[in-house]
Each structure stands twice: as C-alpha cells, then as structure tokens.
C-alpha cells in the first residue's frame with residue numbers, strides 16, 4: 647500500500663471517570679470504538695483542577711496486555727506488588743508489559759497544578775499474555791525530540807520518525823508512537839508500516855490528515871497506507887500511534903484481557919488468591 651492513509655472514521659472522545667474518580671476523555675474503549683486491534687483503550691487526562699485527579703488510581707491489577715503512560719504535564723507515582731516504584735514526570739513514558747499479572751497504583755504526585763497525559767492499552771498475542779511482567783521506564787530527556795524544517799516538533803516514543811528511533815523496543819506489535827506538535831502552517835509526513843492499524847488523536851488545536859481537519863479531543867482512525875500526511879493551519883498537537891493487528895479472539899473483563907472466558911475466570915481466581 648504505497649499511498650497516504652486517509653481518515654476512515656472520526657471518534658469523539660467521551661468524558662468519563664475511572665480509578666477513584668479521575669476525570670478523563672476516552673476514545674478507544676467506548677461504545678463507538680470498543681477496540682482497534684491491537685489497541686484496547688485510549689484515555690486522555692488533562693485538567694488543572696485537582697478535584698479531577700487527586701483520587702488517582704489506587705491498587706488494581708492488570709493481566710494479558712500492556713499499559714503505556716505518556717505524561718505531558720504533571721507527575722504520577724507508580725508503585726507495584728514487586729516493590730517497583732517511581733515517579734513519571736512531564737515528557738516521560740512508562741511502557742508496562744503486565745503479562746501474567748501486575749497489581750499497581752498510579753497516583754498523582756502533586757496536590758495542585760496541571761496533570762495531563764495519556765494511557766494507552768496495547769494487547770498482547772496469546773503467546774505473550776502470560777510473560778513475566780516488565781517495564782520500560784523512559785525519562786523525559788531520553789525521548790528524542792526533533793525540530794523539522796517543516797515546522798514540526800517530534801517526540802519519538804516508539805518506532806521511527808524523521809530517521810530517528812524511539813527508545814521503547816521489543817514490543818510484540820512493533821508499535822509506532824510519536825507526539826507531533828505543529829506550528830501554524832507546519833507539515834509532517836509520518837511513515838507508517840503498511841498493514842498496521844493506525845490512529846491519530848488531536849489534543850491541542852487542530853490538525854489535518856490529508857485534506858480533512860481533525861478537531862481537538864478527537865480520534866481519527868486511519869485507512870491502510872504507508873504514510874500519514876499531516877498539516878495544521880492554526881497549529882496543533884497530536885499523537886500518531888500504529889501497531890500490528892493481533893487478529894485473535896479477545897475476552898475482556900475490566901483490567902484482564904485474554905483470549906477466552908476460561909482464561910478470564912482463571913485471571914480473577916489468581917488475583918483473588920494472591921497469585922499475581
């Protein structure tokens with residue numbers, strides 16, 4: 647598919663809350679878009695009202711997939727049942743492969759000010775669902791940032807943009823995850839592996855994909871192709887994410903994502919009996 651990707655579908659994010667009452671905008675994982683193989687959920691949290699985030703995400707489990715947290719502003723403290731703990735700051739990334747099971751908490755490390763970022767859930771193929779949990783914690787300074795001659799500022803988390811590789815590697819679905827900030831009039835052509843699922847989510851201003859504009863807080867699901875042609879008249883910022891579809895049955899129950907109902911029941915039993 648040597649052609650640019652177009653917009654297949656526009657999904658308006660839904661304002662909802664999760665954890666102990668964190669207000670967020672969900673786009674993948676909604677009625678309008680329950681999943682986008684291999685992606686299971688996309689939440690954007692962005693607020694300067696502490697009441698919207700202060701309760702955080704107290705202790706909860708995950709099994710069978712990966713959670714990816716990308717912070718734009720503010721700080722989150724992460725703590726898990728293996729004793730791992732750390733603070734994720736502005737521009738930092740945590741790619742957590744929950745595999746056979748993690749129990750963790752994600753709590754704001756601040757009592758006021760802005761908290762802004764994303765959580766993406768990436769599925770694992772059956773062969774990797776019960777792998778040993780692992781983390782790729784990327785400090786803000788270790789996310790390559792490139793200013794292009796076309797007026798784009800790229801932050802590359804995974805995959806390749808403008809000839810530079812992101813720091814997250816060895817992920818089953820071979821992902822691309824790029825934060826693209828466009829100044830007014832800027833353009834950027836992002837190469838994307840043909841055959842991979844690809845979406846863009848605009849979180850500031852607006853951006854055009856081909857000749858169609860995508861507004862703020864909106865997800866654009868893209869058709870197949872080998873590149874995404876981005877531009878913005880008034881300036882905008884978005885994430886562009888892609889990954890190889892897994893094409894396996896999905897059995898999903900809250901924070902457990904497996905292939906069959908039996909595996910979900912096993913996950914619930916294992917969690918309840920402390921076998922994570």
Ligand code: MN
Nearest residue numbers: 706708713752
């Ligand atoms: Mn979590």
